[in-house]
Amino acid sequence: MKGCSDFIQLLGPDMSINILMCLEDPSDLVRASTVSSSWRTFVIANGFCKQLCLRTFPEISSVAHTIEVNNTIEPLEVTPYHSAVWACLQRDHKIYAFLARGLTSFLRKDCISEAITASSTDNYPEESIQNTLEPSDRIEHRASYWSSEGESDPAAAETLVYKLIANLFVITEIHVQPFQAYFQFGFPIYSAKAVRFRMGHYKNPTNVEANVKDEPTPPQGSTDEKIVWTYTSPEFPMAQESCLQKFMLPEPVLCVGGILQIELLGRVQRQEMDGLYYICISHVQVVGRPLLPAFDVELLDPSGRCALKYNPKAGCCGSPTKCDGGETSSPSRLRSFSASLRNWEQMILNTLLGGGAVVVDESDDEIL
Incomplete structure (x- = not known):
């Protein structure tokens, strides 16, 4: 344009690079x-x-x-x-x-495509990890939640593993809601003491996750031998409250591979009928940004x-x-x-x- 100068030519490449x-x-x-x-x-x-x-x-x-x-x-x-x-x-x-x-x-909240596995399940399939994908703790006339097996040691941990809707995903926060057993005396809340999150991808490029919905027995156990974890969050204390508790990551994390693990660390509630400690979760939600489909x-x-x-x-x-x-x-x-x-x-x-x-x-x- 007439009367205008090109600052890239005036300032030179080094200064122009610093500006841009x-x-x-x-x-x-x-x-x-x-x-x-x-x-x-x-x-x-x-x-x-x-x-x-x-x-x-x-x-x-x-x-x-x-x-x-x-x-x-x-x-x-x-x-x-x-x-x-x-x-x-x-x-x-x-x-x-x-x-x-x-x-x-933009941010999305419906970022989980499927539940892959839980480290343990008390009554399968009634208390399956699949229930944690439902936003409500009740479906029609039945309770909707995942329950761990009972443990005498309150320090025993559990894990839940999910597949995200994209293999490239920016996660900003994760929400977890403990389950309140409204059908038990005293309405106990089976929360964990703390939570921690890990993200990663499968080690084997040809590995295909099991379709947990069709399996006759609950898929459970450690997934560490199958997955490379590339990020581990700090521990977050969990309140013994029946609400969607929000855990903001220190900074947004790019998850390459689309696998999320929720570690539930420690137990606080003992079941009256058998004296064992349980962890029960009614809903899990991931907030983030899936990359463009391309x-x-x-x-x-x-x-x-x-x-x-x-x-x-x-x-x-x-x-x-x-x-x-x-x-x-x-x-x-x-x-x-x-x-x-x-x-x-x-x-x-x-x-x-x-x-x-x-x-x-x-x-x-x-x-x-």
Whole structure:
């Protein structure tokens, strides 16, 4: 523009990098990449969107050094006008812009897809871990809760393991409600003394969780030999109260693999009829941000090495989703584009600023 100066040229690359690194919103980085061709080149060449992801969630850095992110993306056919390196930088800019957006999306409370296993179950299936997925402690005329087996030692711990709705998931808090036995004398509450949370992924890439709903006997026991735990929270004291108790993590945690374990540490309530200590939970709720459907992870070997997979054709659910507070948001706006790479930045900008989901037909991509 006439009378305007390009501060990147005036300040030089080092100072310009320091300034742009202060941006914390992926939308701002996308806007910067659309200012001019020189800004577009500068933003893409320095990988600002990727660096923003790494700053937001350091857990990504521990994954990034073990995988070749570019190698998980279908290679582009390049022409003499562009090198393969520049094509990869452009692709990274697009991918990490969407990923950064996904890391800062709205909160959801309905984040558990299924209950996997409990360390013990007293009366199966009446007191199964499946009952903890129900928000109420009663279903029709029967009580709905999970119960551990009885223990004479009040220090005995229990664990509940769940699968989240996405393999890449940002968790901010976890809610647990102890069960109050309204059918027993004195209405005792069978809470734990404390809770702790662990997150991780399966060791074996081909491991398939058992469908606990169809098993004739309760799946139980330790899962440590099957799962790599990548995060362990501090212990949180638990109140002996029949309410949904909220445990806020010290900072949001990126769960890679989608497995959550709730450790129930210690017992406080003895059952009058047998003199044993029990822990009973009526409901578990996870609050967090699932990443966009276009992203997924695939475990490559038992060591935990994994590949970040990006599929822009992944279906985006058009059904309403529940946001924080339990209210239902309007359905995502789905837009389909068949475009060349010259339109990628505008498509990203529309998505980041408009909140809609972009489904791209990559078969029509061309490199300028």
